[in-house]
Amino acid sequence: MALNTSTEPLPAAGHPPQEREGPAAIVGGAIGLLSAGVAVSVGHLAAGLVGGTSSPVIAIGSTAIDASPEWLKSYAIRTFGTNDKAVLVAGIGLVVAILAIIIGVITLHRPRAGVVALVALGTLGAAAAVGRPENGLGAAVPSIVATVAGLGTFSRLRRAAGLPTPVSGTGEAGASLPPSFDRRRFLLAGAGAAGLAAVSGLAGRFLMRRAEASASRAAVRIPAPADVAPLPPAGADLHIPDLGPFITPNDRFYRVDTALLVPSVTAEGWTLRVHGMVREELSLDYPTLLSRPLMERDVTLTCVSNPVGGRYIGNGRWIGAPLADLLREAGVDPGADQIVSRSVDGFTVGTPTAVVMDGRDAMLAVAMNGEPLPLEHGFPVRMIVPGLYGYVSATKWLVDIELTTFGAYDAYWVRRGWAQQAPIKTESRIDTPKQSATVAVGPVTVAGVAWAQHRGISRVEVSVDGAWQPTRLAAQDTIDTWRQWVFVWDATPGDHTLAVRATDDTGATQTATPADPAPNGATGDHTISVTVAG
Numbered sequence: 157m158a159l160n161t162s163t164e165p166l167p168a169a170g171h172p173p174q175e176r177e178g179p180a181a182i183v184g185g186a187i188g189l190l191s192a193g194v195a196v197s198v199g200h201l202a203a204g205l206v207g208g209t210s211s212p213v214i215a216i217g218s219t220a221i222d223a224s225p226e227w228l229k230s231y232a233i234r235t236f237g238t239n240d241k242a243v244l245v246a247g248i249g250l251v252v253a254i255l256a257i258i259i260g261v262i263t264l265h266r267p268r269a270g271v272v273a274l275v276a277l278g279t280l281g282a283a284a285a286v287g288r289p290e291n292g293l294g295a296a297v298p299s300i301v302a303t304v305a306g307l308g309t310f311s312r313l314r315r316a317a318g319l320p321t322p323v324s325g326t327g328e329a330g331a332s333l334p335p336s337f338d339r340r341r342f343l344l345a346g347a348g349a350a351g352l353a354a355v356s357g358l359a360g361r362f363l364m365r366r367a368e369a370s371a372s373r374a375a376v377r378i379p380a381p382a383d384v385a386p387l388p389p390a391g392a393d394l395h396i397p398d399l400g401p402f403i404t405p406n407d408r409f410y411r412v413d414t415a416l417l418v419p420s421v422t423a424e425g426w427t428l429r430v431h432g433m434v435r436e437e438l439s440l441d442y443p444t445l446l447s448r449p450l451m452e453r454d455v456t457l458t459c460v461s462n463p464v465g466g467r468y469i470g471n472g473r474w475i476g477a478p479l480a481d482l483l484r485e486a487g488v489d490p491g492a493d494q495i496v497s498r499s500v501d502g503f504t505v506g507t508p509t510a511v512v513m514d515g516r517d518a519m520l521a522v523a524m525n526g527e528p529l530p531l532e533h534g535f536p537v538r539m540i541v542p543g544l545y546g547y548v549s550a551t552k553w554l555v556d557i558e559l560t561t562f563g564a565y566d567a568y569w570v571r572r573g574w575a576q577q578a579p580i581k582t583e584s585r586i587d588t589p590k591q592s593a594t595v596a597v598g599p600v601t602v603a604g605v606a607w608a609q610h611r612g613i614s615r616v617e618v619s620v621d622g623a624w625q626p627t628r629l630a631a632q633d634t635i636d637t638w639r640q641w642v643f644v645w646d647a648t649p650g651d652h653t654l655a656v657r658a659t660d661d662t663g664a665t666q667t668a669t670p671a672d673p674a675p676n677g678a679t680g681d682h683t684i685s686v687t688v689a690g
């Protein structure tokens with residue numbers, strides 16, 4: 157028996173070894189439970205990385221479902237309803253845990269029982285995973301990884317308890333803990349194993365859910381919209397290098413949300429509840445939403461946190477179901493001045509009911525630039541309301557809409573000091589040349605974008621060292637989109653300051669006074685310095 161003599165406390169005087177039999181069973185059970193826990197969780201994580209239904213426990217569970225008789229399946233569905241899968245997984249977990257504890261206690265006498273049990277779990281898992289029709293040989297990998305992790309934990313915890321390693325150990329170990337047992341040392345090792353199991357289990361679950369959501373998204377077919385948007389006019393995009401395209405591609409679209417991990421929602425599992433101050437509560441699933449008449453619209457999304465000259469703005473072509481129609485079906489109480497929309501992760505947005513109902517193209521969007529919404533941008537369904545900053549209009553991973561009042565409820569960012577109402581402010585940005593650029597003498601293309609969603613841009617001016625001059629506007633798509641502009645500057649040698657300002661269709665010019673984004677959007681003229689080489 158290999159004892160770690162350096163750190164071992166001496167057995168307390170007067171405590172005969174047999175008094176440690178109770179604790180021995182607890183330590184044995186804990187070793188069994190933790191080894192199995194690490195095996196299962198690491199297997200889950202490996203399966204999350206490999207993909208598919210290759211997690212050992214899931215594969216064993218799925219095989220068990222397929223093999224179980226029809227009467228048992230229908231009994232389970234009758235008894236547990238839609239929770240039948242969750243109950244099954246919990247049941248498998250419980251059985252594995254109880255077996256692991258029993259085997260763990262047995263390993264005090266017979267250490268090799270633990271090795272046999274872990275290898276058996278891995279073999280069963282591998283066989284079940286490879287046997288699934290959708291899987292290949294690679295599906296065995298997570299089970300192999302799980303077995304190795306389980307065995308490693310088993311021998312590590314035995315060492316921490318002062319027990320012989322499973323291979324060197326013989327039956328003579330007995331049911332009591334060795335005198336060298338150090339509780340602190342074992343608890344630390346046990347906590348490490350528990351932590352490893354928790355982290356890898358959660359990471360595995362996250363990866364698997366993400367894979368499910370991606371697969372769900374890949375299978376989605378968005379029907380042709382009943383109300384098609386004309387293509388943006390040819391002149392809407394000036395095609396100037398360094399000026400982004402008129403429609404922002406999905407992979408270049410800014411992303412702002414509070415989600416540490418992108419929520420994974422499948423189209424199949426999605427439902428939306430419309431409730432609160434309505435005549436009739438509604439609940440719809442994804443196919444029902446897609447079966448409604450859909451509309452297609454170009455809408456420029458902007459974040460309230462966008463500083464002057466910032467990048468938190470993008471223009472997309474969205475397809476979705478008109479939100480006002482849905483609310484009319486639910487019958488909104490005239491007193492309900494706020495629509496609170498909620499994401500699957502609990503994030504909330506408060507939108508004025510009057511704005512959504514005023515005829516603008518507020519929608520429950522399902523597609524972005526010709527594809528189902530990307531996961532990062534709210535798959536399967538998000539809200540889009542032209543003219544309002546994202547935090548008061550653009551709920552991603554939308555699952556719940558409640559009609560209420562502004563008096564009764566403050567949404568996520570409002571509780572943190574941002575304004576309850578936040579229409580997008582008229583703003584503009586210089587995209588080329590860049591701040592501090594050095595350009596050549598002669599004609600220099602100065603270009604950028606301007607936006608005043610739902611009012612429209614009617615004029616953009618550029619100032620060179622304080623003298624304002626008109627620019628050429630690109631063709632307007634709609635009043636809900638941004639507008640590109642260009643100005644050809646005859647640059648003279650030296651240092652110069654360029655600024656831009658926009659005027660919207662109401663005749664109002666953007667606010668020149670600089671203000672921070674909080675609490676309702678930044679103001680000020682985007683200003684850059686450039687050097688013209690002589």
Ligand SMILES: Nc1nc2c(c(=O)[nH]1)N[C@H]1C(S)=C(S)[C@@H](COP(=O)(O)O)O[C@H]1N2
Nearest residue numbers: 410411412413414459499503546547550552
């Ligand atoms: N669920 C959820 N939806 C959300 C947010 C969020 O944090 N969580 N952020 C909002 C904010 S502040 C903005 S600006 C837009 C950004 O949308 P995008 O990431 O698709 O560009 O999403 C809005 N919708």
Ligand SMILES: [Mo]
Nearest residue numbers: 459460546547
């Ligand atoms: Mo935002």
